[in-house]
């Protein structure tokens with residue numbers, strides 16, 4: 001077995017769920033290489049370097065992909081530039097930070113993402129190059145662009161994984177431009193996976209924070225599923241009980257607390273189902289299944305507007321009549337509802 005195939009098995013713990021579009025990546029992160037400032041040039045020397053493009057919350061597809069997919073269907077794929085065609089001014093060097101993120105290796109290919117937003121910021125700060133700027137000016141019009149939510153359910157596991165990592169790092173670098181400790185500007189380091197603070201003797205290295213959130217399939221003794229509608233959601237959109245983990249709390253406590261807060265419903269047994277990243281902008285969704293101790297629910301009317309126990313038959317009818325819409329195909333909630341339902345929606 002190739003080392004990069006054996007390295008990661010993200011599905012080992014998620015077999016309970018049918019399909020998690022954002023957790024399919026088989027990419028070997030090759031973390032031992034991140035510290036090399038010459039990594040891009042070094043790997044280009046051996047060929048088989050591919051670069052995908054990220055801009056804000058969107059990824060680049062080959063031009064006219066969206067139109068042909070509308071007409072003919074079929075999977076979408078990321079635009080993948082050969083590394084040697086990237087202007088050298090966009091590559092990192094010892095004395096200049098770069099907007100290239102090293103995403104990892106798979107089947108002998110080395111994958112990077114170029115963050116156009118970060119590259120523009122570096123250029124504005126005088127840390128770019130003329131050929132780099134010319135590339136950035138033209139890139140927007142040369143490709144189709146798509147967000148992760150629409151892209152992930154319509155692509156391969158490899159490309160969904162590349163996009164999820166690239167968008168997570170891009171979101172972090174665009175949101176955190178100053179050191180939370182001393183306020184000095186920060187610049188990307190370790191091929192995108194860290195930032196270095198410009199103050200404090202340039203010694204402090206910062207890493208992206210991940211924000212865990214729990215989401216729970218709550219069933220009662222008759223195996224009915226609890227579906228709820230929050231005030232912030234589109235009319236008719238129903239999903240599962242969910243919320244962020246609070247400071248000093250473990251995951252199981254968060255599951256029970258959220259059910260009490262949103263529904264005043266105590267839970268019995270709680271079982272882990274699986275997890276997937278949700279980079280909007282930095283969440284990790286951790287899915288559980290829980291058995292409710294009773295069926296009485298009381299929504300708070302503030303965050304949660306409505307909640308209903310549904311049999312499979314009732315849920316099928318609610319979807320067919322358009323009274324309810326299900327969670328989106330990229331979400332872990334979709335997979336969890338389908339796990340209960342017994343087949344794809």
Ligand SMILES: [Zn+2]
Nearest residue numbers: 179182197200
């Ligand atoms: Zn600092």
